[in-house]
Amino acid sequence: MADTAPSDTADAADTVSKDLSDRADPGTIDPAQRGSLTVLDRAVESIADASLGRTDGVVTSGGSFGRKPSRVKVTKQDDRVRAAVDVTVAWPRSAASVADDLRRDIARGMTDSGLRTDSVDVHVGDFGSVSSSAAPASGATPAPTTRPLAAPAATPIAIVVSLLLLAGAGVLIRDALVGFSVISGREWTASALDWIDGLTPLSWMFPAGIAVAVVGVLVVLASLKWRACRYRSSGIADDVWVHKADLAKGDRAETHGGGRTRDHGHPDCRRRREMKRTTVFFDRLGVLIIGLALVAVGGGAALWQRDRLPFELTEVDASVVTDAQDQQWWPWALLGAGVLIALLVVFSLVRRLPSSAGRTLSLPVTGDPDGRVTVDLRSVAHRAADTAREVDGVKSARARLRHERSDGRRVPVITVVVRAEESASLRTVAEKLTDVRSAVASVVGDGAVGVRVLLSA
Numbered sequence: 195m196a197d198t199a200p201s202d203t204a205d206a207a208d209t210v211s212k213d214l215s216d217r218a219d220p221g222t223i224d225p226a227q228r229g230s231l232t233v234l235d236r237a238v239e240s241i242a243d244a245s246l247g248r249t250d251g252v253v254t255s256g257g258s259f260g261r262k263p264s265r266v267k268v269t270k271q272d273d274r275v276r277a278a279v280d281v282t283v284a285w286p287r288s289a290a291s292v293a294d295d296l297r298r299d300i301a302r303g304m305t306d307s308g309l310r311t312d313s314v315d316v317h318v319g320d321f322g323s324v325s326s327s328a329a330p331a332s333g334a335t336p337a338p339t340t341r342p343l344a345a346p347a348a349t350p351i352a353i354v355v356s357l358l359l360l361a362g363a364g365v366l367i368r369d370a371l372v373g374f375s376v377i378s379g380r381e382w383t384a385s386a387l388d389w390i391d392g393l394t395p396l397s398w399m400f401p402a403g404i405a406v407a408v409v410g411v412l413v414v415l416a417s418l419k420w421r422a423c424r425y426r427s428s429g430i431a432d433d434v435w436v437h438k439a440d441l442a443k444g445d446r447a448e449t450h451g452g453g454r455t456r457d458h459g460h461p462d463c464r465r466r467r468e469m470k471r472t473t474v475f476f477d478r479l480g481v482l483i484i485g486l487a488l489v490a491v492g493g494g495a496a497l498w499q500r501d502r503l504p505f506e507l508t509e510v511d512a513s514v515v516t517d518a519q520d521q522q523w524w525p526w527a528l529l530g531a532g533v534l535i536a537l538l539v540v541f542s543l544v545r546r547l548p549s550s551a552g553r554t555l556s557l558p559v560t561g562d563p564d565g566r567v568t569v570d571l572r573s574v575a576h577r578a579a580d581t582a583r584e585v586d587g588v589k590s591a592r593a594r595l596r597h598e599r600s601d602g603r604r605v606p607v608i609t610v611v612v613r614a615e616e617s618a619s620l621r622t623v624a625e626k627l628t629d630v631r632s633a634v635a636s637v638v639g640d641g642a643v644g645v646r647v648l649l650s651a
Contacts, residue, residue: 237307238268238270238275238304238307238309239266239267239268241300241303241304241307242266242268242277242279242300242303242304243266244303245266245296245299245300245303246264246266246279246281246296248299249292249295249296249299250292250295251283251284251287251291251292251295252264252281252282252283252284252292252296253281253282253283253284253321253322263282263320263322264279264280264281264282265279265280265281266278266279266280266300267279270309273308273309273310274309274310274311274312275304275309275310275311275312276311276312276313276314276315277300277311277313277314277315278314278315278317279296279300279314279315279316279317280317280319281293281296281316281317281318281319282318282319282320282321282322283318283320283321283322283637284321284322285321285322285323285324285577285580285581285633285637286321286577286581286633286634286636286637287636287637288636288637288639289318289557289567289569289637289638290557290558290560290567290639292318293316293318293557293567294559294560294561294567296314296316297314297316297559297561297563297565297567298561298562300314301314301562301563311563312563312564313563313564313565314563314564314565315565315566315567315568316565316566316567316568317554317567317568317569317570318567318568318569318570318573319570319573320570320573321573321574321577321637323580324577324580324581324583324584333640334632334635334636334639334640335631335632335635335640335641336433336631336634336635336641336643336644336645337600337605337607337641337642337643337644338432338433338600338644339433339598339600339607339644339645339646340598340600341425341435342425342435342609342646342648343421344421344424345421346419346421346474346477346478347416347417347419348416348417348419348477348478348480348481348482349474349477351413351416351417351481351484352476352477352480352481353543353546355480355481355484356539356542356543359535359539360535360536360539360540362535363531363532363533363535363536363539364532364536365382365383365532366383366528366529366531366532366535367528367529367532367533367536368382369381369382369383369384369525369528370525370526370528370529370532371529372525373524373525373528374525381519383528384516384519387512387515387516387519388516390510390512391510391511391512391513391515391516392509392510392511392512393509393510394508394509394510395498395499395501396499397499399495399496399498399499400495400496400499400500402492402495403491403492403493403494403495403496403497403498403499404492404496405492406488406491406492406495407488407489407492407493407496408492409488409492410484410485410486410487410488410489410490410491410492411485411489412485413481413482413484413485413488414481414482414485414486414489415485416481416485417477417478417479417481417482417485418478418482421474424437424438424439425437425438425648426438428620428621428624428649430621430624430625430628433631433644433645433646433647434624434627434628434631434647434649435646435647435648435649436620436624436649436650437648437649437650437651440620440649440650440651471599472545473545473546476542552571552597552604552606553570553571553572553595554568554569554570554571555568555569555571555606555638555642555643556568557569557638557639557642558639569637569638571595571606571608571638571643572595574608574634574637574638574643575593575594575595575608575610576593577633577637578593578608578610578630578633578634578645579591579592579593579610581629581630581633582610582612582627582630582647585612585623585626585627585629585630586618586623586626587614587615587617587618587619587622587623587626588612588613588614588615588618588623588627589613589614589615590612590613591610591611591612591613592610592611593608593609593610593611594608594609594611595607595608596609598644600644605642605643605644606642606643606644607643607644607645607646608634608643608644608645608646609646609647609648610627610630610645610646610647610648611648611650612627612647612648612649612650613649613650613651614649614650614651616651618651620649620651623649624647624649627647627649630645630647631645631647
């Protein structure tokens, strides 16, 4: 080994010397052929990540469970770059302005590194904590909203009827399984039909029929009742509403200097909803039909027992249905009817739940590069409630997001339900709550989202 080492070193030196002598003079090489800078994917993400710290209004610290409040993901192909940013913006900074500044800074950093930016998508998924010293930008106003209305009287009746229909669908499916011999037992529908078939007037039918008819009349009246308007305009700002009972108490308190007592009889303070028009329509229609059916059945039973029907009826003949129970298709009919009723009822109940559609709002994009800017409206609603809680005299506040039709178009509407302290002046609290509407408008832009404030004591 000692003898061969010098010769190997000499050969390596000759090779390096030959390679150096074969290289052309750098001054004679075309500048375009001298070489290129290779930027690794990890370095590209570092460049984009640095833009988060440079952009004013972006929150980069304070994430929970070790998760960064603002993150960026970069996709690189050759020298072209696409970036997607999930960012947290300081409240109540304009989400569109902060996003545009961030997009331009990311594109500038890529250009300085010799890369081309195809697009930068920014999603504002959250906002920084609300500070009492935070002031919204002036000039922006929310979209107008409609007057708050309570849920119609037909709605709870419709929900109860839906649950009863769902139970009836379960009975039909159960009897179908009995008919298929999947489970043992007697069909409940068969017992009911056997009882109805051959039924004659009985003494209890008159009082029971009168009671059912009266219930039917009440149900019909509930379907036709106008939706209550329990909130009144505060007279201070648009879309700031005060419960009418609290307005009256507030006037008496200011006149006599007395304190304010809690009124637990305000159902709208807890249960007010912005319902879809189609849901309200079908609630009213369904309850109206049920009410008329109850009136017809109850009144008919009472008249039948008194022998006052306009036609002769000695007993109920349901033989057509009872005879069909022996057919092979009967279990299939029960199964199909039960499944169909269950699906319709579940669909009607699901429509009452808050829709997940439209929770993301697209904001206008200005300048290069291409891309999209979106904001999570649920986070906006959450921060709107936080802003209301910062107001002096507010005991609690919560917010919900719905889509409503206003001026011929559907717009997202954030409703902030506020409960004031017993010792607070509703007028003073209502004046300060206008900052909530201004803050939301400052964040999402002029006329993009409606904000309604409901105040009660």
